[in-house]
Each structure stands twice: as structure tokens, then as C-alpha cells.
Amino acid sequence: MKILSAQQIRAADAYTIEHEPISSVLLMERAAMECAGWMVHTFGETPPPYYIFCGMGNNGGDGLVIARRLQEQGFAVQAWLVHTADTPSADNAANQPYYPELQHIREPGEFPLLEEPGIIVDALFGTGLNRPVEGWAAGVIHKINDQRHRHTIVSIDMPSGMMADEPSLHFPCVHARYTLTFEYYKLAFLLPENGERTGKTELLKIGIHPDYTAQVQTEYHLTDPETIRTIYRPRDAFSHKGTYGHALMIAGSYGKMGAAVLATRACLRAGAGLVTAHIPRCGYEIMQTAVPEAMCDTEESALYSAHFDEPFRLRQAPDYAVVGIGPGIGADTATAKALERLLQAFHKPMVLDADALNIIGKYPALLPQIPKDSILTPHPKEFERLFGSTDNHFERLELLTRKACELQLYILLKGKYSAMACPDGAVYFNPTGNPGMATAGAGDVLTGILTGLLSQGYTPKAALLLGAWLHGLAGDLAADDLSEEALVAEDIIHYLGQAYLNIKK
Numbered sequence: 001m002k003i004l005s006a007q008q009i010r011a012a013d014a015y016t017i018e019h020e021p022i023s024s025v026l027l028m029e030r031a032a033m034e035c036a037g038w039m040v041h042t043f044g045e046t047p048p049p050y051y052i053f054c055g056m057g058n059n060g061g062d063g064l065v066i067a068r069r070l071q072e073q074g075f076a077v078q079a080w081l082v083h084t085a086d087t088p089s090a091d092n093a094a095n096q097p098y099y100p101e102l103q104h105i106r107e108p109g110e111f112p113l114l115e116e117p118g119i120i121v122d123a124l125f126g127t128g129l130n131r132p133v134e135g136w137a138a139g140v141i142h143k144i145n146d147q148r149h150r151h152t153i154v155s156i157d158m159p160s161g162m163m164a165d166e167p168s169l170h171f172p173c174v175h176a177r178y179t180l181t182f183e184y185y186k187l188a189f190l191l192p193e194n195g196e197r198t199g200k201t202e203l204l205k206i207g208i209h210p211d212y213t214a215q216v217q218t219e220y221h222l223t224d225p226e227t228i229r230t231i232y233r234p235r236d237a238f239s240h241k242g243t244y245g246h247a248l249m250i251a252g253s254y255g256k257m258g259a260a261v262l263a264t265r266a267c268l269r270a271g272a273g274l275v276t277a278h279i280p281r282c283g284y285e286i287m288q289t290a291v292p293e294a295m296c297d298t299e300e301s302a303l304y305s306a307h308f309d310e311p312f313r314l315r316q317a318p319d320y321a322v323v324g325i326g327p328g329i330g331a332d333t334a335t336a337k338a339l340e341r342l343l344q345a346f347h348k349p350m351v352l353d354a355d356a357l358n359i360i361g362k363y364p365a366l367l368p369q370i371p372k373d374s375i376l377t378p379h380p381k382e383f384e385r386l387f388g389s390t391d392n393h394f395e396r397l398e399l400l401t402r403k404a405c406e407l408q409l410y411i412l413l414k415g416k417y418s419a420m421a422c423p424d425g426a427v428y429f430n431p432t433g434n435p436g437m438a439t440a441g442a443g444d445v446l447t448g449i450l451t452g453l454l455s456q457g458y459t460p461k462a463a464l465l466l467g468a469w470l471h472g473l474a475g476d477l478a479a480d481d482l483s484e485e486a487l488v489a490e491d492i493i494h495y496l497g498q499a500y501l502n503i504k505k
């Protein structure tokens with residue numbers, strides 16, 4: 001699903017108006033009707049009162065239509081026009097006469113007392129916002145936010161005060177419980193700095209012309225079930241374990257064998273044909289007991305350079321379909337040396353996570369040695385160690401994209417809506433997953449899944465999009481049954497099968 005800029009969204013509206021064709025006032029009617037429908041569906045037939053705050057632009061116009069529609073259906077509605085400009089937009093003005101009970105706010109002192117707990121509809125500003133809201137209009141936003149513990153705030157299209165494609169963290173902005181956004185997700189919603197203010201996002205289709213969406217170019221995408229279904233490849237009936245590759249998982253150290261077990265198990269569950277776990281000897285029994293399906297390749301303590309110096313193993317490494325490296329390996333000098341040797345010996349796309357990334361952060365000369373098209377999966381702290389810090393999440397996204405292009409790597413920056421930057425500059429956001437996955441080892445499972453998918457012959461891009469989706473979906477299915485709080489990393493592996501079945505539906 002494409003993510004468009006505010007400017008592209010305006011062009012989409014204009015294209016629809018011209019080519020459907022439809023008048024802009026009717027397009028507004030359609031958008032507002034979707035919002036009113038969502039509210040009736042969500043808040044029921046006997047909801048608390050609706051308090052609707054409208055600005056002077058088309059976002060305010062939506063608010064006026066929502067007010068009329070809800071009132072026509074017999075709901076208790078009060079609506080205010082907040083005079084943030086001298087003149088309303090044409091479609092805003094056209095709708096005012098159809099809601100004669102409209103009240104007016106021309107200064108903050110006129111903000112009403114909302115006694116009965118209700119639903120505040122925020123239709124002050126949408127994608128037309130082009131600067132921070134200041135003065136008394138900012139005061140209105142603060143007054144709305146002051147009410148947020150007594151009332152449910154629903155923002156129309158965008159929380160008022162937020163910019164769609166620029167940083168606006170320090171601007172006055174409505175803190176919504178729900179944001180009903182039209183046709184496309186806005187980039188701002190997908191960045192952590194805006195998460196709290198956006199609340200739960202609901203995408204409402206308002207009939208934007210499909211030809212516009214099909215031809216418009218954008219670097220930003222949100223992965224959706226349709227994309228995932230086209231990536232997923234059913235197994236060939238005559239296939240055998242050799243078809244699905246032999247993966248090498250380099251993970252674990254004394255006290256961190258859990259990371260190795262989780263990554264190895266997830267690699268198998270994701271569908272690798274064979275998996276060898278490269279672990280320290282102290283973890284041999286643990287691994288053989290916990291994951292009997294895996295083979296073990298052990299050494300004296302943790303990883304150390306001598307291991308990769310051995311001609312036998314140097315010859316062996318390239319024979320694996322894929323290598324996953326990092327979970328729990330530690331970041332001491334000997335391990336760093338071992339990683340360097342591995343990078344010299346293995347030239348196919350690999351998966352690098354956790355301590356492998358921390359080592360590279362310490363020795364940046366290793367970065368250009370990573371095989372082209374490999375997948376890096378840093379969490380925000382690891383990302384910062386690798387590439388430095390930024391002032392805001394828009395800048396971080398830019399840095400992520402630039403590094404993926406420069407280094408010709410796939411980089412997955414973890415979080416809610418993990419951002420996956422590709423070597424061609426495209427960025428995909430993953431929508432599956434939940435806060436229950438903020439638990440030790442969830443990232444090790446992701447490393448295992450990605451390694452398992454590469455092992456089966458998925459291209460790095462396909463493995464990345466499918467792997468992130470499956471990982472989050474398995475977490476969602478686990479949380480549905482077990483709660484977010486009680487979810488542990490092992491559950492994600494356990495529900496991976498359900499996640500596969502779900503995408504085949």
C-alpha cells in the first residue's frame with residue numbers, strides 16, 4: 001500500500017474530482033459519510049454526545065458534514081466553527097448553511113464547558129496544515145487535550161497540529177484516541193515520535209480514483225496482505241529438504257544460550273531444510289536438547305578468530321545457503337575478528353543482528369565488507385551505534401534510507417511499524433506486531449525467521465517483507481490467545497505455523 005505526501009494527496013483528490021468525475025463538495029460528503037458511519041458502528045446506537053470542533057478549511061468542512069449526518073440520524077450533536085482564518089474554504093462555506101445550529105469560537109474564552117462525557121471530533125486541521133498552530137488556535141488545541149481523560153477524542157484525517165510528512169513533535173497537536181484517515185496512511189503516523197498523538201489509526205476508503213494510486217510514484221509503502229500473498233511461495237510437492245537450504249546460525253555464548261536456541265528454532269520453524277547452530281561448547285547439550293532438529297558445530301568457548309582460521313571451516317562456510325549471525329555472541333575482540341573472517345569467506349546475502357551489529361558499530365571498516373543485499377536488523381540503539389544519532393525520526397528515516405542505498409543492504413529498523421529500507425531507496429513499513437513483543441528474545445526470533453526464509457531461496461527483499469510480517473502476525477495471534485503481557489519470545493515461534501496458515505487463507 002502506497003504512502004503519499006500531503007501534496008500527492010491533494011493531487012489524488014484533484015485527479016478524482018476531474019476523472020471520476022465528482023464535485024469536491026460531494027467528495028467531502030463521501031469522506032464525512034465514511035467517518036459518521038465508522039462512529040455509529042464504533043460508538044453504537046446510543047452514544048454519548050458528540051462535540052465537533054471544525055476549522056476553516058476542508059478538514060473543518062468534513063466536520064460540518066459529520067455533524068449534519070449524525071444529527072440527521074438522531075444523535076446528540078453540538079458543533080463549533082473555530083475561526084482560525086478570516087474566510088472559510090469554499091466547501092466549508094458551502095456546508096455551513098446545512099448545519100444551522102453551528103456555534104462559533106473566536107477566542108479561547110469561548111471554548112465551551114463540555115459537561116457530559118462524550119466524543120470530541122477534532123476537525124480543525126488536516127493535510128493542509130503548513131506551519132505550527134500558534135496563538136489562540138493553539139490554545140483551543142490545548143483545551144481539547146485537557147479534556148482527553150473525560151472524553152474520547154477522534155481526529156479526522158490527521159490529529160490537528162501534526163504535519164503529514166515533516167517533523168512536528170514540538171508543535172501544539174491534538175492527542176487523539178482514534179485517527180480516521182482518508183485513503184492513505186500518512187508517513188507521520190508510522191514514526192514513533194507521533195505514535196502517542198495519533199492513537200489508533202483507522203483507514204477509511206473514500207473512493208480516490210484507482211488510476212491515480214496505480215501510477216503515482218512513492219518511496220514509502222506499508223506492507224499489506226495482498227503484497228504478502230504475492231510473495232509467499234507454496235512448497236513444491238516433489239521438494240526435499242535440500243530444496244530449502246542449509247542455514248548456519250552463529251549465535252549464543254555462556255549465559256546467552258537462550259538467544260541461540262530461539263534463533264535456531266525460529267529458523268527451522270520458518271522452513272529451512274537443515275540448520276546448523278554454531279555455538280560455544282558450553283551450549284552443546286542445551287542446544288541438542290532444546291532443538292534436536294538442529295545440528296551443532298561447537299568450539300571451546302565463545303566465538304574466536306582461530307575458529308574461522310581453520311581451513312576446514314573456511315571452506316565450509318561458503319557451502320551454507322545462508323548465514324545468520326549475532327544473537328548473544330558477545331562483542332569482544334576475538335569475536336570481532338571472527339566476524340571479519342566470516343565476511344571475507346562468505347559472499348552471499350546474510351542476516352546480521354544484535355552483537356554482530358554492535359561489533360560493526362565498533363569497527364565501521366567492516367560495514368563495506370558485508371555481502372551486498374544482506375539484511376541488517378538493528379533496534380534503535382543498535383542503529384544509533386552503527387550510523388549515529390539524529391534529531392528526530394524523519395531524519396532517522398532519511399539516514400536509514402541513505403545507508404541502505406550507499407551500502408547496498410537491506411536494513412530493518414525495529415519497532416512498531418518496523419521500517420525496512422531497500423538498496424533501491426524504497427522503504428516498507430510493517431504493520432503487524434504488538435507491544436507484547438517488546439520482550440527479551442523477540443528480535444532473536446526475527447533473525448531466525450529471516451535466515452530460514454533466505455535459506456529456502458526467497459530473495460532478500462521477499463524474505464525481509466514476509467519475515468517481518470510473519471513475525472508480527474505470529475506475535476499478534478499469540479497475544480490474542482495469551483495477552484500481550486504474558487507473551488514471551490518462544491510464543492512467537494509457537495504461533496509461526498498459525499501465521500503461515502493465516503496468509504494462505
Ligand SMILES: NC(=O)C1=CN([C@@H]2O[C@H](COP(=O)(O)OP(=O)(O)OC[C@H]3O[C@@H](n4cnc5c(N)ncnc54)[C@H](OP(=O)(O)O)[C@@H]3O)[C@@H](O)[C@H]2O)[C@@H](O)CC1
Pocket residue numbers: 013024027028029031032055056057058059060062084085089124125126127128129130131132133134137156157158182206
Ligand atoms: N480536497 C478534497 O476534495 C477533500 C479533502 N478532504 C479534507 O480536506 C483536508 C485538507 O483541507 P485543506 O487543504 O483545506 O486544509 P485543512 O487541513 O482543512 O486546513 C488548513 C487550512 O488552514 C490554513 N492553515 C495551515 N496551517 C495553519 C496554521 N498553523 N494555523 C492556522 N491556519 C493554518 C491553511 O491556509 P493558509 O492559512 O495557509 O492560507 C489551510 O487552508 C483533508 O485533511 C481532509 O480532511 C476530504 O474532505 C476529502 C476530500
Ligand SMILES: Nc1ncnc2c1ncn2[C@@H]1O[C@H](COP(=O)(O)OP(=O)(O)O)[C@@H](O)[C@H]1O
Pocket residue numbers: 354379414415416417418432433434435436437438439440441442443444445446471472
Ligand atoms: N510495540 C511493538 N509493536 C510491534 N512490534 C514490536 C513492538 N515492540 C517490539 N516489537 C518487535 O519485537 C522485536 C524486538 O526486537 P529486539 O529489540 O531486538 O529484541 P531482543 O534483542 O530482546 O531480541 C522487533 O522485531 C520489534 O519490531
Ligand SMILES: [K+]
Pocket residue numbers: 059122123124125126155156157158159160
Ligand atoms: K483533524
